[in-house]
Amino acid sequence: MFDKVFPPKEIILPNGKTIMEKRSRTPLTVLIVIMAIYLSVKFTGFEFSVLLQSGYKFFDIVVAMVPPKWEYLPNIWKPLMDTIKMSLLGSVIGSLVAIPAAYFAASNIVQSRIIVMIARLVLSVLRTMPTLVTALIATFIFGLGTFAGTVAIFLFTLAYVGKLLYEQIENASMDAFEAMESLGMNRIQAFRYAIFPQVLPNFLSTSLFCFEGNVRYAAILGYVGAGGIGLLLDEALGWRDYAGVGMVLLMLAITVFFIETISEHFRKKLIGKA
Amino acid sequence: MIEFINVDKTYGKSVKALQQINLKIEKGEFVAVIGLSGAGKSTLIRCINRMHDITSGSLVVDGIEVGELRGKEIRKFRRRIGMIFQSFHLVTRTTVFKNVLVSFVPELPFWRKVTGIFSKEWKLKALTALDQVGILDKAYVRVDQLSGGQQQRVALARTLAQNPDILLADEPIASLDPVTSKQVMDDFKRINQQMDISVIMNIHHVEVALEYAERIIGVREGQIVYDGPSQEVTDEILDYIYKGRKEGMTAEVYGEGAYV
Amino acid sequence: MIEFINVDKTYGKSVKALQQINLKIEKGEFVAVIGLSGAGKSTLIRCINRMHDITSGSLVVDGIEVGELRGKEIRKFRRRIGMIFQSFHLVTRTTVFKNVLVSFVPELPFWRKVTGIFSKEWKLKALTALDQVGILDKAYVRVDQLSGGQQQRVALARTLAQNPDILLADEPIASLDPVTSKQVMDDFKRINQQMDISVIMNIHHVEVALEYAERIIGVREGQIVYDGPSQEVTDEILDYIYKGRKEGMTAEVYGEGAYV
Amino acid sequence: MDVIEKKLYAAPKNKKYLLVMAGMIVVLFIWSLTAVNVENMEESGWAIAQSILTGIVTPDLDLLLNVTRQGVLYLLVETIAIAFLGTIIGAILAVPLAFLSASNVVPKPLAFLTRLLLIVIRTVPSLIYGLMFIRVTGPGPFAGVLTIGLISVGMLAKLFVDAIEDLDTSIFESMTSIGCTTFEKIRFGIVPQLFAIFLSVIIYRFDMNLREASILGLVAAGGIGAPLIFAMNAYRWNEVGSILIGLVVLILMVELYSNYTRNKLVRG
Amino acid sequence: VSEEGNADNSTEGEAEANDKENEASASEEESTTAIDELSISFVPSREPEEIITATEPLKDLLKEEMTNLGYDIGNVDISVGTSYEAVGEALSAGTTDIGFIPGGTYVLYDDGAEVLLTSTRAGLTNDSDNAKDWNDNKPTEASDEQVTYYRALMIAGPSEKGQELAEKVNSGEELTFEDMDSASWAVMSTSSPAGYIYPALWLKDHFDKTLMDLSNKVSVDSYGSAFARLAAEQIDVMVTYADARRDNADAWQAENNREGTIWDETNVIGVTSGIYNDTISVSKNADIMDEDLKAAIQQAFLNIAETEEGKEVISIYNHEGYQKATDAEYDKEREAQEMVQSLN
Numbered sequence A: 001m002f003d004k005v006f007p008p009k010e011i012i013l014p015n016g017k018t019i020m021e022k023r024s025r026t027p028l029t030v031l032i033v034i035m036a037i038y039l040s041v042k043f044t045g046f047e048f049s050v051l052l053q054s055g056y057k058f059f060d061i062v063v064a065m066v067p068p069k070w071e072y073l074p075n076i077w078k079p080l081m082d083t084i085k086m087s088l089l090g091s092v093i094g095s096l097v098a099i100p101a102a103y104f105a106a107s108n109i110v111q112s113r114i115i116v117m118i119a120r121l122v123l124s125v126l127r128t129m130p131t132l133v134t135a136l137i138a139t140f141i142f143g144l145g146t147f148a149g150t151v152a153i154f155l156f157t158l159a160y161v162g163k164l165l166y167e168q169i170e171n172a173s174m175d176a177f178e179a180m181e182s183l184g185m186n187r188i189q190a191f192r193y194a195i196f197p198q199v200l201p202n203f204l205s206t207s208l209f210c211f212e213g214n215v216r217y218a219a220i221l222g223y224v225g226a227g228g229i230g231l232l233l234d235e236a237l238g239w240r241d242y243a244g245v246g247m248v249l250l251m252l253a254i255t256v257f258f259i260e261t262i263s264e265h266f267r268k269k270l271i272g273k274a
Numbered sequence B, C: 001m002i003e004f005i006n007v008d009k010t011y012g013k014s015v016k017a018l019q020q021i022n023l024k025i026e027k028g029e030f031v032a033v034i035g036l037s038g039a040g041k042s043t044l045i046r047c048i049n050r051m052h053d054i055t056s057g058s059l060v061v062d063g064i065e066v067g068e069l070r071g072k073e074i075r076k077f078r079r080r081i082g083m084i085f086q087s088f089h090l091v092t093r094t095t096v097f098k099n100v101l102v103s104f105v106p107e108l109p110f111w112r113k114v115t116g117i118f119s120k121e122w123k124l125k126a127l128t129a130l131d132q133v134g135i136l137d138k139a140y141v142r143v144d145q146l147s148g149g150q151q152q153r154v155a156l157a158r159t160l161a162q163n164p165d166i167l168l169a170d171e172p173i174a175s176l177d178p179v180t181s182k183q184v185m186d187d188f189k190r191i192n193q194q195m196d197i198s199v200i201m202n203i204h205h206v207e208v209a210l211e212y213a214e215r216i217i218g219v220r221e222g223q224i225v226y227d228g229p230s231q232e233v234t235d236e237i238l239d240y241i242y243k244g245r246k247e248g249m250t251a252e253v254y255g256e257g258a259y260v
Numbered sequence D: 001m002d003v004i005e006k007k008l009y010a011a012p013k014n015k016k017y018l019l020v021m022a023g024m025i026v027v028l029f030i031w032s033l034t035a036v037n038v039e040n041m042e043e044s045g046w047a048i049a050q051s052i053l054t055g056i057v058t059p060d061l062d063l064l065l066n067v068t069r070q071g072v073l074y075l076l077v078e079t080i081a082i083a084f085l086g087t088i089i090g091a092i093l094a095v096p097l098a099f100l101s102a103s104n105v106v107p108k109p110l111a112f113l114t115r116l117l118l119i120v121i122r123t124v125p126s127l128i129y130g131l132m133f134i135r136v137t138g139p140g141p142f143a144g145v146l147t148i149g150l151i152s153v154g155m156l157a158k159l160f161v162d163a164i165e166d167l168d169t170s171i172f173e174s175m176t177s178i179g180c181t182t183f184e185k186i187r188f189g190i191v192p193q194l195f196a197i198f199l200s201v202i203i204y205r206f207d208m209n210l211r212e213a214s215i216l217g218l219v220a221a222g223g224i225g226a227p228l229i230f231a232m233n234a235y236r237w238n239e240v241g242s243i244l245i246g247l248v249v250l251i252l253m254v255e256l257y258s259n260y261t262r263n264k265l266v267r268g
Numbered sequence E: 001v002s003e004e005g006n007a008d009n010s011t012e013g014e015a016e017a018n019d020k021e022n023e024a025s026a027s028e029e030e031s032t033t034a035i036d037e038l039s040i041s042f043v044p045s046r047e048p049e050e051i052i053t054a055t056e057p058l059k060d061l062l063k064e065e066m067t068n069l070g071y072d073i074g075n076v077d078i079s080v081g082t083s084y085e086a087v088g089e090a091l092s093a094g095t096t097d098i099g100f101i102p103g104g105t106y107v108l109y110d111d112g113a114e115v116l117l118t119s120t121r122a123g124l125t126n127d128s129d130n131a132k133d134w135n136d137n138k139p140t141e142a143s144d145e146q147v148t149y150y151r152a153l154m155i156a157g158p159s160e161k162g163q164e165l166a167e168k169v170n171s172g173e174e175l176t177f178e179d180m181d182s183a184s185w186a187v188m189s190t191s192s193p194a195g196y197i198y199p200a201l202w203l204k205d206h207f208d209k210t211l212m213d214l215s216n217k218v219s220v221d222s223y224g225s226a227f228a229r230l231a232a233e234q235i236d237v238m239v240t241y242a243d244a245r246r247d248n249a250d251a252w253q254a255e256n257n258r259e260g261t262i263w264d265e266t267n268v269i270g271v272t273s274g275i276y277n278d279t280i281s282v283s284k285n286a287d288i289m290d291e292d293l294k295a296a297i298q299q300a301f302l303n304i305a306e307t308e309e310g311k312e313v314i315s316i317y318n319h320e321g322y323q324k325a326t327d328a329e330y331d332k333e334r335e336a337q338e339m340v341q342s343l344n
């Protein structure tokens, strides 16, 4: 298409040979991006001057958060643990269920195109659903509280890990798989012994990453009544108690830091060996 | 004994990979299949253990009509036939030992299949197989830390652990350097002679083929154009087998190698 | 002309990589440096364009005392010496063409360096260099879509575009298969003969070295233990160069090849 | 056989380690089970699930197709604009932060501090950023743009760092041999390598930001999120249906295109 | 353009003088001050879309009134915050000029907000603080009186638990905290007086507990959704303002698919003391805000509430008229909040 509008330019070498140089797409791309930015600015009412003028007001709330309200600490433990539990449970189950889901979505393993398509569509649509929406629907169906949050996290993890996993499965080398078949295994066994070991480190690392993200996400889930530390956050925000919010965030950041460090450790261990 | 009777194999609608193959291979033979790239060597070999289905004709292995096997039977049948690949086809990222253990999986009870926990008996068998190809000391090393030659030996051990009657090898030395190739070919020879296992091997290196195999099968455009003892293979015969080879073709043949 | 006079090179405090090297290479020669792994081949080559500093002695290239060059002079000096690496060292994710253009960067005015916009003159030069190694048609293909041999040729073109007097090559065919190696070696030979560019090449493949180079330099433990025409290299000489080679060593040397 | 058996017993023993790890995971899992209280489970749940489904399959077509400012189409365009601009702002902020936290570029302590900062930035929920920005811009899509920008920074920077940390520095060597200066090495050695990956990461994040836009609804920051959540809270499932259909179709389309472009960028 | 120029040049003193005149005779025009945009934010105590639609005429009404008062408003921007906090912060920072916010929210954000008016509304036929009275005298209707306060109710829904609680109340039994705790509750955000604060005070008075002590509660973002959940029997008890059931009576059957009427299916189980009505507050920190403008806005809304059209608009919040308000009137509210907060 592009080459028709902007035909390639012919370059003649000193020795008489010719070669067609395709026109660079960069100028067009840059133009389109600039236009898109312009339109977006118009649409969203973005004004740089406002940022310059009152950008400092952003820090009003940041400033109000320090020092955090230490007395708040005892209130935080339980919801924080709830949040971790929710994320852990949702992530573990979600990752486990993601394995069969990814199996069916991998076109190099499952030969029926229809199954692959359905599995992928399900994963895609699940991933499209914003977590907050899933959580809200979960609270409607499963009632308020951590269970709904767990379900939302489970679905999100399933969709996210499932997609990455099936992509990894498709990129995995089929060599060993072929060899397993020649050994007399069926496809599921061959998958278990040839493909699964290949994707395992990445799978674990994705799951850990997802767990980490889920802890953070769970902070918002409270807003829709899905339990955990989000409820506390909501409460403190409602009272405009930013020092309390600061305390909650501090604890959350520490938790996230620990989880990140631990999971980084295992990730390195898993992938580093490869 | 392997017997091809009027075997045809067509890929899709039009690619005739094998045409009217008639062939008999006795137990314990060491057969090398040579021919241009695309001649149909791999196809020939892969039909034997039903990795590919034949289109017409009849293929009988030890009295079993291969084409008539179904599902579980195929898998049982394949256990008797070991297969070695050019690029080893090992599970990297795990140990040599585990790669060999894998060959017992189809014989395990369900829970062991799932968990991958093997009993001592199997472990000893696997180690014995490793010993047979002389890399017992590498048993607990990760496969990706081995050289190509060592990896091919692991593949060999995996196949031996299966205790096969027939060994199919699809260019087992194509990605090895000459010295390692020699070691691997020696292994094949030894296995063939000591354990009385038939070896059918695709191979691009004519000299190696002539040196190791007893019998040479020349394939050209899906047909067998030569079949006889390796001592009798002359330059004319080779020319005949590789006939039609032109400059362009050569480039193609080698070109493929380049991507290995 | 390249001249080493009593050159020593020590890494850190104690690793004596080169000891008392005396060597003279005339313009237009095709020299192959062979020796065991760790002998000091790479070090030898890299001293020539000052990728490494020598510790003592004197290294003169075309009348310039290399050790005395400073800052900008070094960079200018390097432009006259092309260098080819084992693993090509190309910028993947961009086209062949752009990779070759990179060799002109030091000569561009500042604004062109920043924007990366090249004038037609340079473009023609780059394309000509690509033509010289026969991959003009791949000019606008991304490097990561090329085979190893093609990538090495891009590296060669990049170096040629620099219009060098000397070509240093550090195991340029180590990661290539035999056929592609041959093509690349043929390229080197052609460049050496047609353009009268000196070629100094580290190489592990003795047969290839003997076939292509006019002169062989054998390095052992940082010292030159052989220097003479390739026709005169006998098995004894090779043994001498590679002396101390034991079973274990062999495995190591070949082991390297096996990872290719 | 003796040798072989000996070898068997010489197997590296990591069973203990594996058992301990497995045990820990089981314990953690059981511990986390205590978070599930199914008592709150509603009997009416399935009825609601049903009405959600019916709502989604019988969407409010009028809402879906009309072109006023309350229509799904307009809201989607607004959402795209927010996500797009937000992603760009996030990317601009993330590039310096990424370099500052790449341990192969800056000293370790600085990298560590930047990493902490990034964790903090990532930990603050978008809800709170929303409030902070409302103080700057007032309610509306402008606040949404800034919020999206800030919540993108964390992930973008992380992925950028990964790309920076596995830069192929061997190119440096060849450029040195050509006679390039450091600036030239960066411009022609690093930038082309990183550009493609950064772009691919940015496109990926744009894709995610479209999903995040639903959260912005909670903080009056424009886009399709607020109507979606209001409609859900009021159990107007037909409206939810039409909004979700619009959102899902849009995201799927963007995802297809973004996968395609990213593949092209990274793999060529 | 020349008018704008004049306006910019007019000194504060002049403007003040103008305003006094304006107040005296609203129709008199001497010089006008141009304001590009006046932004009004509403809290989401009702369906945001309803608010947006219903308040659309307010734009023109306000422009008209303000013109009469000497202000030339370019554009009136109406938005509904998705949360009370969003509106509060916007007012406090001055990114929105006028806020229709409850007294509770006003008190929290009074660092940047200043109350101008309190709404008045019709009283109800029930004004007892005994829950049983409300259930005996159903449905609750509007009375002729205008009042500046209202009450919050705890309403039990048709769920099993809800019915159980209602029965207890109607049979004259005292509810225990165990009764309360065993039900699941919907509450509004913590700064909502009817939706949180006053019910909390009520709990405190009756059981010496607070809403925090309830095991099962959820915050909802609008009363509409609370009713929807009540109808779906997802929750047993909700807290809301006293005439909320009147507003949701239709929706109860039409949208939430209940068979019986809202009056049959729900019961009051608790009544709080009086809550001051919603405020119209302005931001002290908005750039355009000065004393004159405040006075003008105050007058404009008073005028609007006099007109038929205006009455209709403000009825969306059940406002029927406005009275001038002072900050001091909300001291009581502050006390309430302090108390609630100190309970945490």
Ligand SMILES: Nc1ncnc2c1ncn2[C@@H]1O[C@H](COP(=O)(O)OP(=O)(O)OP(=O)(O)O)[C@@H](O)[C@H]1O
Pocket (backbone or CB within 6 Å): B011, B012, B015, B016, B017, B035, B036, B037, B038, B039, B040, B041, B042, B043, B044, B256
């Ligand atoms: N899966 C397939 N689908 C379609 N055609 C195929 C397939 N596999 C092989 N072919 C074709 O069948 C013919 C024989 O292929 P085969 O792989 O048996 O050749 P070969 O002798 O093994 O060549 P090589 O030496 O390159 O491995 C070739 O023309 C090939 O293109």
Ligand SMILES: Nc1ncnc2c1ncn2[C@@H]1O[C@H](COP(=O)(O)OP(=O)(O)OP(=O)(O)O)[C@@H](O)[C@H]1O
Pocket (backbone or CB within 6 Å): C011, C012, C015, C016, C017, C035, C036, C037, C038, C039, C040, C041, C042, C043, C044
């Ligand atoms: N940067 C370095 N720092 C310290 N020692 C080094 C360094 N580079 C090389 N050496 C040492 O110097 C000696 C010569 O190394 P060199 O790389 O020149 O060998 P080589 O002949 O090129 O070997 P190979 O065939 O493996 O490339 C070796 O002992 C090596 O370990």
Ligand SMILES: [Mg+2]
Pocket (backbone or CB within 6 Å): B041, B042, B043, B170, B202
């Ligand atoms: Mg083949």
Ligand SMILES: [Mg+2]
Pocket (backbone or CB within 6 Å): C041, C042, C043, C170, C202
């Ligand atoms: Mg070297």
